[in-house]
Structure formats: structure tokens, C-alpha cells
Amino acid sequence: xxxxxxxxxxxxxxAYAAHIAExxxxxxxxxxxxxxLLFDQQGRVLLVDPNYKPGWDLPGGNVEANEPPATGAxxxxxxxxxxxxxxxxxxxxxxxxxxxxxxxxxxxKFIFGGPQxxxxxxxxxxIGDDEVAAFEFCSPSLAEQRIGNALWARVDAALRAxxxxxxxxxxxxxSALSGxxx
Numbered sequence: 126x127x128x129x130x131x132x133x134x135x136x137x138x139x140a141y142a143a144h145i146a147e148x149x150x151x152x153x154x155x156x157x158x159x160x161x162l163l164f165d166q167q168g169r170v171l172l173v174d175p176n177y178k179p180g181w182d183l184p185g186g187n188v189e190a191n192e193p194p195a196t197g198a199x200x201x202x203x204x205x206x207x208x209x210x211x212x213x214x215x216x217x218x219x220x221x222x223x224x225x226x227x228x229x230x231x232x233x234k235f236i237f238g239g240p241q242x243x244x245x246x247x248x249x250x251x252i253g254d255d256e257v258a259a260f261e262f263c264s265p266s267l268a269e270q271r272i273g274n275a276l277w278a279r280v281d282a283a284l285r286a287x288x289x290x291x292x293x294x295x296x297x298x299x300s301a302l303s304g305x306x307x
Contacts, residue, residue: 156232159198160185169262181271218283221295
């Protein structure tokens with residue numbers, strides 16, 4: 126039996142790194158957003174009114190390249206509302222894979238559950254981003270009226286996940302593990 130040739134990563138680390146970079150460049154990229162579900166002492170949901178699109182939204186937004194979703198969510202909440210939270214205050218409630226639509230590629234949309242805010246945290250909230258025109262705590266029924274159907278499907282799943290203690294995995298707003306609902 127002849128000698129077994131060492132694998133490329135052992136024989137030529139630079140060639141292996143080039144091979145990985147070439148493969149990485151060919152892999153698909155996905156859009157990623159991360160929002161945070163925050164509540165006041167009455168259990169109302171915090172919504173923001175973005176001035177660049179219709180309807181209200183959760184605090185959060187697009188995740189930057191190579192940024193973990195939870196880090197992106199924390200950054201967006203800080204930028205939009207001046208609210209400092211830590212990663213240990215977040216829990217993953219929902220991930221929705223949104224298929225390509227309109228002119229958008231496919232998207233991974235995360236919703237993290239945040240803490241129930243104290244009165245002093247609420248008093249310190251301030252718009253810190255020129256993309257946000259206003260913010261308001263809303264009952265879930267008012268939130269459903271103010272946000273679009275696609276986001277409401279995620280928020281509703283996140284609210285249920287929060288109660289059940291188990292994150293929801295959706296595909297275009299429907300449970301991905303049980304199939305589309307009628």
C-alpha cells in the first residue's frame with residue numbers, strides 16, 4: 126500500500142484558504158433582519174413608526190454583514206430608541222424564512238423577546254434615529270391593526286412562543302414544521 130497523501134488543508138494551508146474563499150464567494154447570501162418584542166408594565170407591545178415605509182413596526186431592523194442577529198437587534202434598538210439592553214435579556218422567539226418576493230431576495234427574519242421595561246427605562250426612551258417618526262406601546266389587538274399581515278404573523282407566533290417557552294419556526298408566516306395553514 127502506498128502512502129496516503131495528506132489532505133490539502135495540511136499540505137498547503139494557503140491553497141486550502143483560497144479554495145474556501147472561492148467556495149464562499151459562490152454560496153448564496155440571505156438578507157437577515159432582527160426585531161425585539163418589548164413590553165410595558167401593562168403587557169402592551171412597543172411599536173415604532175418608521176418614516177421610510179407604511180405601517181408601524183417592531184424596534185429592530187436589518188442585520189449588517191457578519192453581524193450576529195441578536196447583536197444587530199440590540200444595535201438597532203439602541204440606535205432607534207436609545208435603549209441599552211444586553212444579550213442575556215433577549216430570548217429567541219421566532220425565525221421566519223420569507224421566500225423571494227417583489228424585488229427582494231429570500232430573507233431570514235428573527236424576533237427576539239426582550240424584557241418588560243421598567244417605568245424608568247420607558248421614561249428614557251427617545252427617538253435616536255432619523256428613520257423613526259414615533260413610538261408607542263399598543264395592545265396586541267391595536268398592534269395587529271397597525272402592522273402588516275406578514276409582520277403580524279411573526280408577532281403572533283412570537284407571542285405564542287413566549288407563552289409556550291418554545292421558539293417558532295415559520296416559512297412565509299406559517300409554521301414550517303406543520304406545513305402551511307388554510
